[in-house]
Each structure stands twice: as structure tokens, then as C-alpha cells.
Amino acid sequence: MDIKIAIADDELLFRQGLRAILSKQEDIKILFGASDGKDLIDQLNEASEKPEIIITDLKMPEMDGVEATKIIRETHPDIKVIALTSYFTKPFIVNMIAIGAVAYLAKNSTPALMVKTIREVHAKGFYYDEKVFEYIKDGASKGITNLKADSFNGTSLSKRELEVLELICQQLTTSEIGDKLHISPRTVEVHRNNLQIKTGVKNVAGLVIYAIQHNLVTFDKFY
């Protein structure tokens, strides 16, 4: 009768902390923890006992929570995904809900809210607090289907453009990026220029903001 849960977060201490908090609840049982999206999917596929609810951080190395959620929604449509993150901003939230997360929880939440969210999700299948709900309404009124299609690769950035964008966010210069991708710096300039036109920003500052807001780069990579 326990609520079976899996946790994905790249910080072991956080994961273990969450485990310590949740293990105090008699009706909650933690099946396993994963260090990133890839690990989560692997363990999920191998697990004999599948979790009913997965709590996943969005910002993770290797494969992030967004990607992982997409895969889980396809391969295990009955598993509920609760998104957990420090970044409580509209694009993140609207996008995660569009992808299929059933709750969005800030890392700044209280343990009590975390437990409540888990129980609500288990009982009703979803749980949105007021702020999240407000964001969803906003997102919906602006056409969530459109958002679904456009969302991140919104203006549809190409694979190469995304690579260049990521390296720009890592503070590399044009020629450094050229070296890394084995292409001419001129080509990198073309990509940067196209990125600016497609995203409608003015300079690298704009590109970085765009990348972060659209969750195209993970924060971890900056260090």
C-alpha cells in the first residue's frame, strides 16, 4: 500500500537528504535514487519493482530532467513525474507541464509541501500550487499546443547551432569554438549570427539569457 518513489538528482547529499526526510513517512517507500537522467532511465528499465512516482531534478549533467521526463512519458506513461528545481520561472514550469510533469516543486519548498505533493499526486494524479496553476493558465491561454511544438527548439535551432550556443555559454571565444568543433571561426560567426537572428537577441548576453531561459544549456557545465 506504500507509495513507491524514485529520486533523481545529481547531488548525492540532496538525494540522501530527501531520502531521510521521506523515509520518516510510513506510507512512502523509496525504491532507488539516480544521479542523472541517463542513470534514471537505466535503473527504471532494469527495476523489477517500478516506482509510481518519480521526483526528478531538472538541472542534471549527462541527461537533464526535461529530457528524462520526455522519455519516461513515452516508455512508462503510467508513472507520474514530479519536477523539482531551484528555478521557479514561468518558461521552466509551463514547459515541464507541457511535457507531462504532474507537479512542479521548488527546492526551496518545505518538506511538508513535498510530502503533500507526493500524496496529492498519488491520490489525484497531479498537484499544482497556486503559482504554478497561474503560470499554466497563462501558458494555456497563449496556446499550449503551440508552445509544445515550438517550445525549446522554438524557432527550431539546428543541432550545430545548439552546439555553438552551448559553447558560447561556456565563455568560449569564436576561435576557441572553431577549434573545438573543428570548423573555421568564420563558420562559427555565421552560426552565432544566425542564432541572434533566430532568437531575436542582440548579442552574446542575449544568447546566454535565451539559452538559460529556454533550458537549452545546463547550469552545471559552467564550472
Add this chain to the structure above:
Amino acid sequence: MDIKIAIADDELLFRQGLRAILSKQEDIKILFGASDGKDLIDQLNEASEKPEIIITDLKMPEMDGVEATKIIRETHPDIKVIALTSYFTKPFIVNMIAIGAVAYLAKNSTPALMVKTIREVHAKGFYYDEKVFEYIKDGASKGITNLKADSFNGTSLSKRELEVLELICQQLTTSEIGDKLHISPRTVEVHRNNLQIKTGVKNVAGLVIYAIQHNLVTFDKFY
């Protein structure tokens, strides 16, 4: 006879998780938790019972762990500070040790290592694992005093610098910023340059990332 501890981390769930982990140890007692450096200093000053050890995250809004550590080293030199962070890189580590942290712990550590570090710090006054020790040796050979003076080591950003940073994030150029603030573009350049030195980043891309990660600019303005 308990080891008295205070915890500072901006994520409540993490803080509570840590509390849950550490409260299982009979010899460890958690006095209070703080949500950022400012909060930590305030609570520290007001506390009737002072902690012997403070575990602080480095990346926090308002006042970060670096700044807080510096203040604590001055006002409460007998309190040991353990730096806790996701970013296990040389500059961070060397800098924190230079400032006076007695241990450097990754958020990716095991709860066991966390407890061990606390006990070692309590007994011996410090604890460095092999990797940290290696970095310190490296850092020392390169002149730690210089690093202390130059690097970003928590010198908080000035009001003007924050204004400039915000406008950089709004994609304004140096001369546009100069116009807006009624100062010479040269002065803006000085501010930008100082920002880069203080934050330890390489270019505007780095500044934008720093600003967003440290909650120095509000995301809302971009929507």
C-alpha cells in the same frame, strides 16, 4: 558534549535533508539553519548558543557563502567553517581555504563523508581530503596571497557594478550603458572589467551567467 552546528543553504529542502541526515548522529546537534549569508550572520549574532561548526553553501542569493565566511572569520574566529558546494574546482577551493574555511565538501559527497568531515573538523580543527589537499598545494605554490587580493574572493559587488551588470544583461552596449547612467563609456568599461575580475568570469557571457545564477538580475524583466 554534542557538536553544535549551523547550516546555511538557500534550498530549504536541502537544508532540511541535511538536518534529517545529521540528526541521526547522536553526537551532532543542529542549532539553526539559514537561507543565505545575511540570514546566517544575523542568526549567528543573535544566537545565545553559538555553533562550533558552520556548514555553508557557497552559492547563495543576497550574500554568498564566501562573503559570509569572511565575516565569520573576523567576528567569530573560533567558529570553524565547512564550505559546501556543487562546484568542486580549484579556484573555488583554493580561494575558500585562503579565506579560512577548514574543509571543502562537495554536495555530491556521501552522508558518511559529511559526518566524517564534521567529526574531523571538531577533533582536529580541519579536514582536507586528498583532492582538496592537492589543490591547496598547487594554490600555495602559485602565491595564495596574490589570489587573496585579486580574485573574486567574495568582495561583494558595488551598487554601481550591479547597475552595470543588470544593463549588460539587458543587452546594452558599453556606450548605451554610459548614456543611461550618465557616465563615460570608459567608466562603464572599468566597471565591466572589475565585474569580470571579481566574479572570475571571462566575458559578458560569463557575467550574464553569474548574474542569473546569483539572482542578481530578475528573470521577469526578460519576458
Add this chain to the structure above:
DNA sequence: TAGAGACTAGGTGTTTTCACCTATTTTTTG
């Protein structure tokens, strides 16, 4: 198989950033 889209890369020139300096004035603080 023709066309679209992506990736490539060169030319040219302007503007901006960035890294070194020095130095004065203003404000804050012990």
C-alpha cells in the same frame, strides 16, 4: 532529381570588448 535546409567558409569593415596602464574625485567608514 530538383529543391530546401544545413553546414561550410571566405571578403571587408565597423564597433565593441577586453587587457594592460594611470589618476582624480567622491563617498564611506573606522
Add this chain to the structure above:
DNA sequence: CAAAAAATAGGTGAAAACACCTAGTCTCTA
């Protein structure tokens, strides 16, 4: 009040970004 910190601004020069342009190759698909 004296010292420290912050804000101001100039010089110089190299590197990078940005804005225009043209144009070849490659891959996928209608």
C-alpha cells in the same frame, strides 16, 4: 579627520564581436 573604498575617466592596442556580402558542398525529401 584620516584612511579605505567606490566611482569617475582618460590612453593604447589587440582581439573579438557584429554586420553586411557571396558561394560551395552535403543531405534529406518531396
